[in-house]
Amino acid sequence: MPPPTIGSSPKIMPARPRKLLVTGGAGYIGSHVVKALGEQGESVVVFDNLSTGYAWSVDGAELVVGDLGDHRALETLFAAHRFEAVLHFAASIWVGESVRDPVKYYRNNVANALNLFAMAKDQGVAHVIFSSTAAVYGEPDAELLDENLPSAPINPYGASKMMAERLLQDIASTCDMTFAILRYFNVAGADPKGRIGEATPDNSHLVKIACETALGLRAAMSINGTDYPTADGTCIRDYIHVEDLAAAHVAALDHLRQGNPSTICNCGYGHGQSVREVIDMVREISGVDFDILDGPRRAGDPPRLVASNDKIRSLFGWRPRFDDLHLIVETAWRWEQILNEKRSVMKGTTALGGSV
Numbered sequence: 001m002p003p004p005t006i007g008s009s010p011k012i013m014p015a016r017p018r019k020l021l022v023t024g025g026a027g028y029i030g031s032h033v034v035k036a037l038g039e040q041g042e043s044v045v046v047f048d049n050l051s052t053g054y055a056w057s058v059d060g061a062e063l064v065v066g067d068l069g070d071h072r073a074l075e076t077l078f079a080a081h082r083f084e085a086v087l088h089f090a091a092s093i094w095v096g097e098s099v100r101d102p103v104k105y106y107r108n109n110v111a112n113a114l115n116l117f118a119m120a121k122d123q124g125v126a127h128v129i130f131s132s133t134a135a136v137y138g139e140p141d142a143e144l145l146d147e148n149l150p151s152a153p154i155n156p157y158g159a160s161k162m163m164a165e166r167l168l169q170d171i172a173s174t175c176d177m178t179f180a181i182l183r184y185f186n187v188a189g190a191d192p193k194g195r196i197g198e199a200t201p202d203n204s205h206l207v208k209i210a211c212e213t214a215l216g217l218r219a220a221m222s223i224n225g226t227d228y229p230t231a232d233g234t235c236i237r238d239y240i241h242v243e244d245l246a247a248a249h250v251a252a253l254d255h256l257r258q259g260n261p262s263t264i265c266n267c268g269y270g271h272g273q274s275v276r277e278v279i280d281m282v283r284e285i286s287g288v289d290f291d292i293l294d295g296p297r298r299a300g301d302p303p304r305l306v307a308s309n310d311k312i313r314s315l316f317g318w319r320p321r322f323d324d325l326h327l328i329v330e331t332a333w334r335w336e337q338i339l340n341e342k343r344s345v346m347k348g349t350t351a352l353g354g355s356v
Contacts, residue, residue, distance in 0.1 A: 019043045020253075021083045021125075023068060023116060024090030025061065026053030028198045029131065029187055029242060033087060034061050035196065036246040037253075045081055048090065057196045068112035078123045085127040085253060086120050088113065091161075094204055095135065098157035099299045109160035110167070117171045127256040128168060128179040129249055134238075134266070136162040136183060139302040146308035147183070147264050154302065165264075178262045180252035185238035185268035185307045187245055189328040190335035197335030198242075207239070207329060210279050211336040214286035221290070223275050225297035230304065234275035238268035238306040241322030241331070251316035263315060268307025269323045281329045 020037060024030045025046030031053065037044050038060045046058045049067040066073035068090055091109045092098070098105040113130075120128055135158030136151045153159040165181050172179050188207040190197030198208050213221045226233040248267050255263070273281075283289055312318045322328065 018084035019045050019081050021045050021047060021077075021081070021086045022061070023047045023086065023088045024053070024131075025087075026055065026058050026063070027089060028053070028200055029184075029245060030087075030089035031057035031196050032191065032242045032246040033089070033249045034058055035191070036243075036250050040250060045077075045083075047077055052200045054199060057199070059195075068116050069107070071115060074115060074119050078119055083120075083123065083125050085129065085256070086116065086125055087129045087131075087249060087253075088116060089131045091131065093133075093157065094202075095155050095157050095301065096204065096298050098155055098160070102156035105156045105160040106163075109157075110163045113164040114167050117168050121171050121175050121177060125177060127253065128172070128177060129252050129256075130165065130168055130179060130181045132161045132165055132181050132183045132264075133158060134183050134185045134268070134305050134307065136165065137305070144270065144306055144308040145266065147266060147311055155299070169262075172262060178256045178260075180256060180262065181264040182245075182248060182252060183264065183266050183307075184245065185240055185266070185305060187242050188239050189241040189243065189322060189331045191243065192331050194334055194338050197332065197339065199339060206237075206275060206278055207282065207332045208336070210282035210290075211286070211329075211333050213290045214282055214288040214333070215336055215340055217340070219291070220293055221279075222293040222295035223279075224295055224301065226294045227297070228303040230274060232274050232276045235301060236272040236274050236304045236306065238270070238272045239278070239325065239328055240268050241320070241328050244318075244320040244322050247321070248312060248316065248318050251312075251318050255316050260315075263311075265312040265315065266307040266309055267312065268309055269320060270307055270309045272304065272306040273325055278325070278329070281325050282333065285326070285329050285333050 020042050022034050025034045026048040034044055044061040046061050046063045047066055050065055092105050136153050137145050137149050138152035138154045140149050151162045153162050168179050209221050212218050228235055230236050245267055
């Protein structure tokens with residue numbers, strides 16, 4: 001080997017820039033978070049498995065197609081990028097389906113989360129933000145649900161998310177990784193500029209179903225239970241606009257980057273609307289008096305879920321901008337009209353998934 005040249009110095013390779021990994025970033029909530037991060041100038045990589053989202057929803061971000069159950073695909077992904085943080089949205093999300101097919105939910109929401117969190121630890125990821133749900137609380141006897149309530153899910157969906165929360169906490173306790181677990185209440189609405197919105201197939205979200213019925217895409221819709229112990233007999237939920245939810249994720253990332261400890265926060269407005277109130281708002285905004293059928297209760301549905309949001313407000317300084325049912329439904333209705341116009345084009349678009 002020739003001697004080194006006098007006066008020379010080893011070549012120092014520049015460090016690769018740290019990026020953010022968003023799993024399930026082609027789905028409804030994930031895509032809005034990707035958009036919000038992009039608007040902040042973040043470098044984002046989306047990892048999605050082509051099941052329930054769309055490639056067009058991640059415009060501006062790098063898209064890698066793959067499944068969290070594929071360990072080799074995860075190794076390749078982490079080898080190609082140096083991730084500062086992981087934001088994990090990829091999951092199965094339907095309560096009714098989880099009752100019918102619990103194996104799917106434990107495989108996708110628990111086993112795949114374990115694969116991801118273990119890889120994040122091994123690769124020295126600094127922060128993880130996990131998309132969880134108010135379903136972990138089950139059916140507590142409380143007017144407002146706060147983060148100190150015990151987890152007592154009443155359906156496999158909530159149980160699978162509870163297990164993933166515990167996995168993340170236990171793994172993070174063995175390393176320097178910090179996390180934010182965000183427990184969503186009922187997410188609705190769409191990008192006010194009409195660029196992205198809820199397009200998940202086989203959807204059971206109330207606002208979307210009502211908008212589709214108003215458009216004539218459904219002959220009628222059913223209310224799942226009209227005998228709950230509420231003022232009008234229908235379930236009450238805390239509906240949060242997806243843009244405010246995306247802002248909560250940006251705030252959570254900032255919180256962890258500032259060196260703050262791991263935390264669990266609810267994402268909701270602190271007040272609820274009944275199913276009938278939501279449907280009436282869709283009728284008002286659409287101008288369509290569509291048919292509504294009274295159906296039986298859906299398995300695993302508690303009568304009331306409303307968030308206490310004191311913690312996320314005080315800890316992150318989060319202030320919602322879209323806390324108005326009229327605005328939520330108005331953006332959802334506008335999006336459904338745009339989506340309906342493009343439906344023929346979308347039929348030829350490859351679906352992306354593992355998404356929320």
